[in-house]
Amino acid sequence: MKSVKVGLVGLGRLGQQHGDNLAFRIPRCELTAVCSVVEAEVKQARERWGVPYGYTSYEEMLANEELDAIFIASPSGFHCEQIKKGLEKGFHVFCEKPLGLHLAEVREVENAVNRHKDQVFMLGFMRRYDPSYQAAKEKINRGEIGEPVLIRCYGLDPASQIDGFLAFAKANDSGGLFLDMSIHDFDLARWYLGAEASEVWAIGGSYSRPEFAELGDAETGAAMVRFDNQAIGLFVAGRNCAHGYHIETEIIGTKGTIRIGSIPERNQAVVMNEHGVIHECVQGFIERFEQAYRAEAEEFIRCILEGRKPDVTVKDGVESTKLGYACKQSFTTKTLINVQEVILA
Template sequence: MQLNDNKRISVGLVGLGRLGRQHAENLAFRIPHCTLTAVCSVKEEEVEAAKRDLGVPYGYTDYEEMLRNNELDAIFIASPSGFHCKQIEQALAAGFHVFSEKPLGLYIEEALRVQEAVIRHPNQVFMLGFMRRYDRSYAYAKQQIEAGAIGEPVLVRCYGLDPAQAMPSFLQFAKSNYSGGLFLDMAIHDLDLARWYLGAEAETVWAIGGSHRYPELEQLEDAETGAALVQFEGKKMGIFVASRNCAHGYHIETEIIGTHGSLRIGTIPEKNQVALMDDRGIVRECASGFLERFEQAYVDEVIEFIRCIREDRKPEVTVADGVQSTILGYACKQSFETGQLVAVHHRK
């Protein structure tokens, strides 16, 4: 391990929206050996607010201009999904380490192009934001599986449900930015987790969906609620339910069934350990959204990115995870749109 104890990693962040602003605060205040040196957004007011509130010295409305800042070591991408691939390729070509939010790309060809770019730059760290792998409960479940606690994992069942309360802000997001749709945007975390826990790639997918409360999602060629049934290699299985219309809050639940037991994560997705007892009975509040539920994971994944740069090693989440999850998410989208069973051509 090569470690220069005094070396701070200087980061430039692009995208200061719902998640990017939180990443900016984490990079500025919560990540050891890291300095948030520059921020970029097409919205000048967001750049000015980040400079003022977080003490960031450089602000840009032009991404390519930020890439010319030679004080930077790494680029952190939290822009809308349709920009990820191009911005990753540009940052790698300019010599930077790169962290990108999920999904890697919205199309298979662009994801494969990024994979080639990462391979062409072996001395630069690339990491994708599959933060659930850094959540303490998900990481503990993985350790249990590896220790043989449930035997051979054979089926993963996931619920990824966004709060209905967030629908107005999601509709704005979906209209202004092409999100890739329910499966590539939301279910992608669960698709990645299933690959991770099962240790297998998908072979076939059947996906369905509908928009019952918010039919305007159909005009965006998206679904409010969807489900996918996935056959993985070795006759392993995945069941994925995703929705943007969860009345009780942000419900993320995962079950891994093995030959000798099972594990469940977040079965009742409580906000905290408090039970309120009053004339309604016993009330346990639900987590309100991704920033609250995965607060620790958003910090820990970035701590790992910075450590990888300082220690000259590669993170566990690779560009190949990004490619395979995009291939699987895209197959779900195709199946939903065509009503057909879709074969998944994963690339090893």
């Protein structure tokens, strides 16, 4: 195989980022087809990336025998069905997080992936491909902080994006705060701690925008998790961060601590004036993780060319979804949830 021909479904904000990478930045990759239910997006994408094929029907794109792989960047509620159909048609499949919004359907996807062992499946947990998060994993593996016993994660979206998110959430099922936002942190916790969640207690509320409560969601929420090795997880997620996009992770071990992203700096330039010392902050996830999005796409293409499987597996998606869904249940029912007994819904 000289190159991998890819069909991209979903042309929203993240789809645009993936499209730029697949079209221009990934060696031995050809963005060959694009798909969106919005015809104008398809037309614009074909012109922007010089793509020969455009579709408003996912099933029609899957009938294109020139393609080798499908790259899914559609809304979360479509992921499971699109993964299964892509695999059944014989394609390698990359899918953005989350794997799905309901445990029953992600179990179906897990079974589908396991039935197609000769095909590459990869889930978009891009933080594993960020240099800072990779460096932290290497330090943990070398024992530099001893045994990790606690992980603390902040995932805060910019307040400037609240209106856009609410408009999206009213038209699409986002899965709620914990499944939509904390899923990356849950994956990191499992990765760093080498353990699965056993119990969770989650709380939250709508503090500045009551629309979140009307959607059965939280504007800001927190979860405390016990893992099966007795390690502790503290997770905070919110959609109303005044200073920008704030992603922070701390891993506390028996012999030291690692912190990643304590200040969400845009760059190394610091302004000092009558307002104090000012660090400009990143304003969105694409800006913060631009390099990681490219790196994960490169890994997907290399796995296909080299005939190997990525480190991120379907099981990572299932277990992170299980924890996210348990947090959602705890938040809704106001009770402590045993993660292994979470309802298949």
